[in-house]
Amino acid sequence: MPSDRNTTLDRLIGARSAKKFREQLGLDTAGDLLHHFPRRYLARGELTPIRELPLDEEVTLVAQVVSSSSRRMNTRKGSITEVLVSDRPGASSGPSTLSLTFFNGYSAQRQLTRGVVAMFSGRVTAYRGKLQLTNPIYELLDPDEFSPEAAARLAGRPIPVYPATGSIPSWTIEKAVGTVLGQIDLDSVPEALPPDLRLKYRLPGVADAFRMIHEPETDAAWRTAQKRFRYEEALVLQAALARRKAQHAALPSRPSPARKGGLLEAFDQNLPFELTAGQREVGELLAKELAENHPMNRLLQGEVGSGKTIVALRAMLQVVDDGGQAALLAPTEVLAAQHYASIRATLGPLVRDGLLGDADGVEVGLLTGSQSAGEKKRSLLAAASGQAGIVVGTHALLSEHVQFADLGLVVVDEQHRFGVEQRDALRAKSLATPHLLVMTATPIPRTVAMTVFGDLETSILRELPAGRSPxxxxxxxxxxxxxxxxxxxxxxxxxxxxxxxxxxxxxxxxxxxxxxxxxxxxxxxxxxxxxxxxxxxxxxxxxxxxxxxxxxxxxxxxxxxxxxxxxxxxxxxxxxxxxxxxxxxxxxxxxxxxxxxxxxxxxxxxxxxxxxxxxxxxxxxxxxxxxxxxxxxxxxxxxxxxxxxxxxxxxxxxxxxxxxxxxxxxxxxxRREGDILGSSQSGRRSTLRLLRVLRDVDVIESARDDALGLVAEDPELKHHPELASAIDDYLDPEREVFLERG
CATH class of the missing domain: 3.40.50.300 (P-loop containing nucleotide triphosphate hydrolases)
Known part of the structure; x- marks a missing residue:
């Protein structure tokens, strides 16, 4: 019986190899390995441009040996073999050459002689201004395939180059993929893309796409497969965000309409400066959304000093005016203390140790992990009783011991320091879902915001208040x-x-x-x-x-x-x-x-x-x-x-x-590819495979429109179970590897 995508690699490539793949690449199953896509392809007859090699990265390249020499080490036992390779046959120096150093490399000394062509894998470093690899893994190739004449006459398959490690080079991964492809039933792999979308973009089915990306006959084959998997990745991410957005919109919330004669009105009258046009515009939008009976989910971007805190404070006062409470979550104790002091100073005479919603003032509380037991007890009591209308805190606010009388608004500062799970833990402290305002002083490119914060509406403060100097x-x-x-x-x-x-x-x-x-x-x-x-x-x-x-x-x-x-x-x-x-x-x-x-x-x-x-x-x-x-x-x-x-x-x-x-x-x-959304492994999956937010703007926009359409018609994706399953499989709901970064 052919294996399926959930078959563990130890049954397919052996326990020893499977252990290395699991520990070094985070790959456990056949499906994991098949989704470990080549990062690029080499044409037979083509040497790798050495001047384009990235510094301090694991690379795989094909080059020809120009010279090789060995000598005994002076300070320790053993020998050093130095090999010079080139991407241009006949070159002996300059940007087309790369130095390879082998310590006690007896095989390299014997095999890497002048004229030999090999595939090398290692980390690129610089020494005295020249690129080098130290103790690279290598595999000899047929030099006839890489001669200038061969480049013109050979029409062989492209050579896939996989993301690799020091001890698992690209060609080892290629052989493992070939073994798995020969044993797995690709037709049993679920098709995540709805048929109409595959037809719309002329994309191959998943079984054909796996063959085309790992064992391409031509360049056109792997390009077509990449197009399919890139769009699939974008659609899965956008559908996850769209589904999350729809789920939040359907939750009941605590409406907090603006009140006349309250704290907000008094605050505005006492402001010693004029709000910018942007602050007024965003403020009006927040006031409208806070009055709705479904939760606000908004991201507020603004330059350092653009006045985001004033906008957030006005929103908090609107909630307090209606008898609710607001919590401000800050990433560090220094920042929490700064917010606490700044809010109290900005409110001026409106700060008091009075009752919630009293038009004469509002109590502002502070809760951090390093407070004394007595201070924590007072802060916890003020939040639980409703005495504190505004509570500023760090992660301590997320503790199960923290309770609120009527939490109506959660403000999260510096969102990239917190995950979805953390902000949801705070929102769970209310019977009705509180409104959410996320602030960041790090301006976010549109494509990143669309991909990372797709479940939030976005507002931007571009102007700086008067008085800020360059x-x-x-x-x-x-x-x-x-x-x-x-x-x-x-x-x-x-x-x-x-x-x-x-x-x-x-x-x-x-x-x-x-x-x-x-x-x-x-x-x-x-x-x-x-x-x-x-x-x-x-x-x-x-x-x-x-x-x-x-x-x-x-x-x-x-x-x-x-x-x-x-x-x-x-x-x-x-x-x-x-x-x-x-x-x-x-x-x-x-x-x-x-x-x-x-x-x-x-x-x-x-x-x-x-x-x-x-x-x-x-x-x-x-x-x-x-x-x-x-x-x-x-x-x-x-x-x-x-x-x-x-x-x-x-x-x-x-x-x-x-x-x-x-x-x-x-x-x-x-940034290197993948860094924006996280390239580190978590469990079995990395966050990004093929999608790149800078390069793939059009793909992301198309997938976003398609995902919003699918979710609008089918919020739970009940009619698209394969897509829903792909979201769960790719994002891992227990850890929410991707969405926690949003």
């Missing part, structure tokens, strides 16, 4: 200008001398390399863009060593230097921020805990050390901490990388623009 950003390259390091601290002293404050941001806490704090953590569900992996000889600069250095820095003599990082206890963090905000501390050395929400209007200079270790979005967020009080802001992006290093392109992009949406698009272009 931020000048400069890249400071210490390799070409080592004397600038001293000038940085002189510049900091100049700011302090005129009564301003200075941030100094470091990527690490202590002297231990393991003390790195989160760098550009998954802004849209992506992975870090830190450059540390490509600069192994540069230990990340830390808060501890910089604070010690500045204490003895002549230019800062007499200036109080403070520190702030995630490992400090709550009291120490609060004291550090209080001292900085009051002007007592002139220079604050910190990690990325200052990235969001920290508001010190008197801070005008930010120095980001090892700036190349941060991504574009995080650099943009960080520099938004200065220039907030009417004084011009300056941000210095300090790097120890040499000019021309790829990571310096990101710094140049940030220095060249203050438009967050333009930078978000640049960020999307700089």
């Amino acid at each position: 931020i000048a950003t400069h890249t400071v390259g210490l390799v070409e200008n080592p004397s600038w390091e001293r000038r940085i601290w002189q510049r900091a002293r100049e700011e302090v001398d005129v009564g301003r404050q200075v941030y100094v941001v470091c990527p690490a806490i202590g002297l231990d390399d393991g003390d790195l704090e989160a760098l550009d953590e998954a802004t849209w569900g992506g992975t870090a863009l830190a450059a540390s992996t490509s600069v192994p000889d540069l230990r990340p600069i830390s808060v501890v060593e910089v604070a010690e250095q500045l204490a003895s820095e002549a230019a800062l003599e007499g200036v109080q230097v403070g520190i702030l990082h995630g490992r400090l206890d709550s009291e120490a963090k609060t004291a550090a921020m209080r001292s900085f905000a009051s002007g007592e501390t002139g220079v604050l050395v910190a990690t990325t805990v200052v990235e969001v929400g920290v508001d010190v209007p008197n801070a005008t200079l930010m120095v980001i050390l090892d700036a190349d270790r941060f991504g574009i979005a995080q650099l943009h967020q960080l520099r938004g901490r200065v220039g907030r009080g009417g004084h011009a802001g300056t941000c210095l992006l300090v790097t120890r990388l040499e000019p021309g290093h790829p990571s310096r392109e990101r710094l140049a992009a940030v220095a060249a623009s203050t438009d967050g949406f333009e930078l978000a698009q640049k960020d999307l272009e700089f």
Whole structure:
């Protein structure tokens, strides 16, 4: 009997191989392996362009040996074999060559002789400005197939190149796929695409598509198969989001219509500034949606300082006016404390320890994990009794011990720090589904928003309120200008001398390399863009060593230097921020805990050390901490990388623009494929297979329209069970690998 897609790999390729595939690639079953698609294809007779190889990635390439030599090692036993390969027969140097180094590579010494053509697999690194592979796995090929003459006359099948690891090269995966294809009944694989959509886009059936993508006869075959699986992936994701959106829209909610003569009206009358046109427009929209009897689900995007918090606070006051409560969920204790203080200061005389809904004021509560037992007890009681109309907190709000009397609105700040499961845990604390307002200061390209936040309606605040000054950003390259390091601290002293404050941001806490704090953590569900992996000889600069250095820095003599990082206890963090905000501390050395929400209007200079270790979005967020009080802001992006290093392109992009949406698009272009929605494995599946949000805009838009149409006619997809099953299978409902990133 032929096997089906759920057959475990140990029954098909052997227990030993299956174990390696499971541990290193996250592949357990035949279906998992068949969905492990080739990343590209090589034409027989074609050598791989070496100049296009990506640095610090696992690659598979076909090249010809130019020269080979071996020598004994001086400091230890054994030998080194150095092999030079080329993508251009006859070339002996330049961008068309790649160096291979084998330690005790006796087989390589014997087999990789001049003229030999082989397929190599390994991680690309740079040494003394030249690309190299160290101890790559290789397989010899027929050199006749890769001669210039053969390129013209051979019409063989394309060679698939799979995403691989150091010990499971592409050709091993290709052989395993061939074994599985010979044993599985492809006709038993469910067809996720509705027939009318397959016909609409002229897509092959799933069985044919698997054969065409893994064993293509021609380039046209694998391109057609990729088109089918790319659209299927987009449709599954969009249908999942559309179904979730429809399910939320069908839930009962607590309507909170605007009331005359209440807190919101009093708040508006006391505002010392005019709302921007964007704030008014979004405010009117939120007011209308809060009055509906189905839950609002809205994403509010806005630049740092665009006034999102004021918009959210007005929405919270509308709910409080109607007798309900609002909760604001923040990702860190520093940010929660900042929101708490900011809301109380903004409300002014409207803050009181009074009763919920009292027109004279509203009580604002704070709940964090590090509060004392007495403080927590008071906050829990205020929330449960309804005494606190607005409750600000961290993950502590999600605890089962936290109860609300009548929760009407949940505001989530910095959404990329929280998953669907977390925000739903807070929403579950109410009998009726609370309204949801998600805020992010990281501008999101339209295609990303459409793919990641498809279950939310989106609003954007583009204008900055009056009084915000521009931020000048400069890249400071210490390799070409080592004397600038001293000038940085002189510049900091100049700011302090005129009564301003200075941030100094470091990527690490202590002297231990393991003390790195989160760098550009998954802004849209992506992975870090830190450059540390490509600069192994540069230990990340830390808060501890910089604070010690500045204490003895002549230019800062007499200036109080403070520190702030995630490992400090709550009291120490609060004291550090209080001292900085009051002007007592002139220079604050910190990690990325200052990235969001920290508001010190008197801070005008930010120095980001090892700036190349941060991504574009995080650099943009960080520099938004200065220039907030009417004084011009300056941000210095300090790097120890040499000019021309790829990571310096990101710094140049940030220095060249203050438009967050333009930078978000640049960020999307700089990221490696798959990073936006997460390329790491979780259980059996990676988040993305073929779909790329930058390249596949048209596919995503078409799939979104199709998914919305399907769900509008059939909200539970009862008439499309294969598509519903594909959603469950692909997304894994227990972990919601993809949607939790939304």
